Amino acid sequence: MYEFPSLPAPDPRDVELLTTVQQWWGQGVLQLQENALQLLRERAEQGEGWAAALGSWLAMQQGSPEGYERSIDFAIQAAEYGFSGQLSMALNNTIGMIGSYPQLADRISDLVNAGAWWGAPGFDPIGQGWNALHSGQPQLAVQLMMLPTPLPLPVTDQQLSGMVHLAQARIKEINSLADTARQDGSNVAEASAEARDRLESGSVTALATIEAASTDAQAAINQALVDLETRARQAGLLVSSTTSEATNVLYDAEAKRNTKESRSSWRLGLGVLGLAAVVAVLPVVLHYLHVGPKYSSFEQIALHLVSTAALASWAGVMLARARSRDQAAQRAHDLSTAMGTMISYSSQIRDDAERERFMTVMGQMILQAHLTTNSKGGGGDESLAGMLALMNMVKPTALPASST
Structure with missing residues (x-):
């Protein structure tokens, strides 16, 4: 139809x-x-x-x-x-x-x-x-x-020519489709044969590849564990060093601040003391040079004594403050040295419990020395008691370590 x-x-x-x-x-x-x-x-x-x-x-x-x-x-x-x-x-x-x-x-x-x-x-x-x-x-x-x-x-001839032209065009399209279908069939056959060969040869190599991969994976896991442990130790040492440096920076900053204040107070005290001496001597010098008002002997002595006592009192306060700052600076330097020594020694202790106990005791001693006011009575006794407690805590754990 x-x-x-x-x-x-x-x-x-x-x-x-x-x-x-x-x-x-x-x-x-x-x-x-x-x-x-x-x-x-x-x-x-x-x-x-x-x-x-x-x-x-x-x-x-x-x-x-x-x-x-x-x-x-x-x-x-x-x-x-x-x-x-x-x-x-x-x-x-x-x-x-x-x-x-x-x-x-x-x-x-x-x-x-x-x-x-x-x-x-x-x-x-x-x-x-x-x-x-x-x-x-x-x-x-x-x-x-x-x-x-x-x-x-x-x-007519023209009509026949037109129909022949159309027929030839359709035949070309059909032949093109047939060639494409044959080519697609050939490609499918080749792909099927190639896939079959790969499946047969791949089953054997796959087992070997899996075994080799398993061995390599196990070795890589072991190596990763070793690297992780090494890096963990390095990280712990780095954290300890960083903590020590941060603490030392605080102590050093305090020491520098105290040193600066001590030096300033010392210079100011010496200047005031010299000024007091000059004030004490100046009226006498002027009196002998016949300059200024005339004073009786009692007025001169009272004036000298009052001015000299006031200036000497201020100079004494400044000198005492300078001495206190000087001692605080020395103390900060000592605490910084103690902190660095504690971290250095603790890195050499392999027993975790012993190292933790050492760090705890030394840290308490350093903090106690930092927070305790500087007094002549009791400071030495507390330090001596801390050292004895440290020796008692470290000694029992050190003996088994030395016996091995």
Whole structure:
């Protein structure tokens, strides 16, 4: 049973070509219309019959003898590619214009020989496509114009040539599909054989690969454990060193601050003491030089004693403060030395419990020495008691270590 063709899927380039032709033709400029016909002629020479049919229809709209001549040429070319709908329309228009343009009579035989007399007036695919284009549907316009209108039977050489051309094109498509199918079948067979060979050979190598990978993984795990332990020890030592350095920085900062304050207070005290001496001696010197007011012996002695006592008291306070800061600076230096020594010794103790106990006792002693006020009574006894406690705690754990 014969099946009517459905709307084909046009090439996007054909849609763009048709839009350009419509824009140029609609401006009514002769040169632009000639350019539009040239575009259609080039596309028709590439085997697109709808472009030749459209060229025939547009050339007919020019209404000139040259336009009718081009319309007949386009219609015959379109019929050769299976688009014979324009033959009968070109024949009707040519017959109607013989009275005005007698020279067109010679072309009627060309249209008849091409099979125009077989066509009957009816559906105009090109005219309807042009109307669709003006309605803003270029896609539909191309689809309508691409509908072939072959004759029921091939009766002329041109029609036979058109059918042969279409048949050859379809045969090429079928052969291409057959070649593609054969190539795909060959590729599937090769892929199947290759997969079978890989599966057979891979099963043996897979076991060996798994065993080798298991051995390598175990070795890597063991090495990773060793590296982790080593890095953990290094990290612990680094943390201890960092803690010691941070603590030493605090003690050193305090020592520097106390030293600076002690030096300033010492200098100020010495300056005040010298000033007190100068004040004490100056009135006596001025008195003997006969400068200034006259004082009695009692007034001079009282004035000297009062000023000297006041300045000497201030100088004594400043000197005492300087002495206190000097002792605090020395103490901070001692604590910094003790902290560094504690960290250095603790890194050499391998027993964790012994090292922890050593660090705890030494840390308590250092903190106690730092927080305890500097007094002459009791400071030495507390330090001696701490040292005895440290020796008692370290000694029992040191004996078993030495026996091994």
